[in-house]
Amino acid sequence: MKRFPLSAAALLASAALMANPYQSQEEELASVIETGKKASQQLIQNLGGNLKREMEAGGPVAAAKFCSEHAFPLTHEVGAAIAPNVSVKRISLKERNPANAPERREKAVLQSLQTLKENNVVLPEYLVEQVDADTYKFYKPLSINKPVCLKCHGDIGGNAALVGYIEKLYPGDKAIGYQMNDLRGAIVVTVKK
Ligand code: HEC
Numbered sequence: 224m225k226r227f228p229l230s231a232a233a234l235l236a237s238a239a240l241m242a243n244p245y246q247s248q249e250e251e252l253a254s255v256i257e258t259g260k261k262a263s264q265q266l267i268q269n270l271g272g273n274l275k276r277e278m279e280a281g282g283p284v285a286a287a288k289f290c291s292e293h294a295f296p297l298t299h300e301v302g303a304a305i306a307p308n309v310s311v312k313r314i315s316l317k318e319r320n321p322a323n324a325p326e327r328r329e330k331a332v333l334q335s336l337q338t339l340k341e342n343n344v345v346l347p348e349y350l351v352e353q354v355d356a357d358t359y360k361f362y363k364p365l366s367i368n369k370p371v372c373l374k375c376h377g378d379i380g381g382n383a384a385l386v387g388y389i390e391k392l393y394p395g396d397k398a399i400g401y402q403m404n405d406l407r408g409a410i411v412v413t414v415k416k
Pocket of ligand 1 (some may be wrong): 320369404
């Protein structure tokens with residue numbers, strides 16, 4: 224029996240085996256992006272709608288109270304409602320709530336986005352990080368994109384009641400002094416296999 228045809232067959236077989244995982248990884252990435260977009264859009268709509276309603280009904284202090292009591296749990300609920308393997312959070316390099324401080328690698332991603340922004344690069348709609356074989360992180364950059372954001376993240380010194388409320392609740396608050404179009408942070412959607 225000749226050996227050559229056999230090894231050629233073996234090569235073909237292994238090439239076929241390698242083709243499949245490659246295709247499924249592409250599909251996996253597409254599904255992460257779909258989930259990330261869905262979760263970040265839901266969160267933005269949910270928080271934005273509530274913020275608008277509270278601002279109209281009771282002004283910045285009432286709206287800040289809403290954010291401090293509900294933004295964090297609502298963020299987590301959005302992930303849990305999509306699937307058990309999906310989690311959602313908000314992060315910032317200048318966080319108000321210490322629970323929104325980025326982890327080491329998340330911080331590196333935010334710093335890269337900040338550097339791009341400072342160099343007048345238009346930020347991408349999203350980024351995807353493959354954390355390990357089983358985990359992806361979808362990042363949606365968040366900017367100060369509406370004047371209303373400045374009421375609580377800009378120069379808030381003029382509103383003594385708001386300053387008092389924020390200082391009491393967040394003694395280490397770093398999330399002030401922003402201007403329009405500044406990078407505020409990101410939504411991170413973590414998807415595990
Ligand atoms: C009425 C006050 C108020 C307004 C208006 C407001 N925020 Fe906030 N923001 C807060 C409070 C309070 C927190 C802390 C919430 C928490 O505990 O998670 C916060 C937290 C955040 C965070 C999470 C990171 C961190 O610093 O803890 C991001 C991102 C953020 N805000 C972005 C925005 C953007 C973008 C806008 C405009 C669309 C906006 N905010 C408008 C009060 C406000």
